[in-house]
Amino acid sequence: MDNNYALDFEQPLRGLIEQMEHLHQLSAENNIDLSKEIRGIEKKIAETKKSIYSNLTPWQRVQLARHPQRPYAYDYIERIFTGFQELHGDRAFRDDRAIIGGTAFLNGESVMVIAQHKGRTTREKLKHNFGSPYPEGYRKALRLMKMADKFDMPIITFVDTQGAYPGVASEERHVSEAIAVNLREMSLMGSPIISTVIGEGGSGGALGIAVANKILILENAYYSVISPEGCAAILWKDRAKAPQAAKALKFGATEIEKLGIVDGVVKEPIGGAHNDPDAAAATLKEAIEAQLAELKKMTPEERIEQRYQRFRKIGVTDEDVSDGKIVPIKEAAS
């Protein structure tokens, strides 16, 4: 993938960066001092970045979440943990690499890592099925999570999928059951579970590894009941209306935080995680450490109860509205 890949709304920035690179080159080749000009452009770049990225529309955020340069699960795993040992297969059918998992150490402490991984190159994408798991992916995840629960290890999951793979084989091997069983079994585990949506949180396919005590989401990630295109196709009868659907679904990080779905929004470097994967991973690591420290203070029974209540209270009915417990999202924002 081209390193200079830029989304439509990033184009002005790309232009400025090219200008700056050109000046650097000019300065080096001709041995002339252009530092004043360069500083001027740097300032302009900073301003443009701020104006672009502080006013992103929900649809632009979706594009950032899908940015081809965006860090994927492996990028975070290698930066956050040490000694990752990938474990393979569901012990029944095959190894689905859309979900990867294995043991690792977080600051020297043993953890189980489960993640959806999309893959960067074409070869990797095919190997990881673009991050869309088959049922055996969920079953492998469950096998590893149960192992972690048995050995009293925290479970750290990373969510990044457009959804479980919609295909004949997927249905024939009962992908819905594989997801459903994970939802039920994760709710019964005594180990601490922390999930982070790092890119796309696509529906049931995302939830299948995210029934956690604490859920985090990166600033430009989204977590939704349906893809904006899918929603647009059904409700607007037109997939091109995806930007409208993205707005209506209110699935952005800060919006779902207000709805009580996530426990924290993890800041990304300006311009998105792909601009500085090291910084993005460092911030995420801190957030995970903080949540884990809290969860470690609890007994397994308390963690099970906390996780149950966490999901139990989600939902808005007229009871909540009349009790004044839930403020409509618009009022909460203002």
Place this chain on the structure above:
Amino acid sequence: MALFQKPKYSTVIVKKKDIPHGMWKKCPVSGDIIYNKELEQNQNVVPKSGYHFPITARKRISHLLDEGSFTELEKDLCAGDPLEFVDSKPYPERLAAYQKKTGENDSIVSGVGKIHGIPVSIAVFDFQFAGGSLGSVAGEKITRAIELAIKEKIPCIVVSASGGARMQEGILSLMQMAKTSAALGRLSEAKLPFISVLTDPTAGGVTASFATLGDVIIAEPGARICFAGARVIKETTNEELPEGFQSAEFLFQRGLIDQVVPRTEMRDRLRDLLAALYVKKEPTQA
């Protein structure tokens, strides 16, 4: 050319009033015309072909439970509009229209009752209400039905007929999958049976949560049961779909569900299963 003129046909005009509207239905399988009253007496199943027409939640409950045994719970629970969702219409307007059309407040009717004397907590989807979609109200009612079963130490039954999660409640709908499944985890730990009945159609988030978590999973004949719809699969993958793909019989053949049971036999079958799993005594033939 006059020799080879096209023959002239005259159009026969059928007088609409010859067939009284709403008294008959045409069976999509056999093409037979069935008198509505006859259909109703047979639980909306075409006697000859066995085709299952849709049925309302209330009718289904009346067919499944002992007469007069049903006590409805959470009847007044209504949806909120947490996202202030608007597509071509605001969500509250859609809700009001469904309420008017069905006479129900949301897509689930739930409560307690008895099947041949065996107490059950039951939640039944009404597909006519927003395609039986799973939103906060449905999720809450199912969860309360499960929690009630745990409290009363009785089995729980959910009859599904749903297109999946309700988009207008966004991520809150998705989370109902986790909420209901977690409640079923507790029901399972309490060693109480959960029987999931799948009817046409059961899809998406409903299939990927409580509907496939039954200790026993039963489907009605011909019911379409899937995670992703056939059209989506075809468009995404260009795969040829096998014959009967996603039908109850297809799932049965693949070992994904326990039984395919006609609607007219469902009540007795549930009695037999609950007798085995819960009462643990062979039922006396009624």
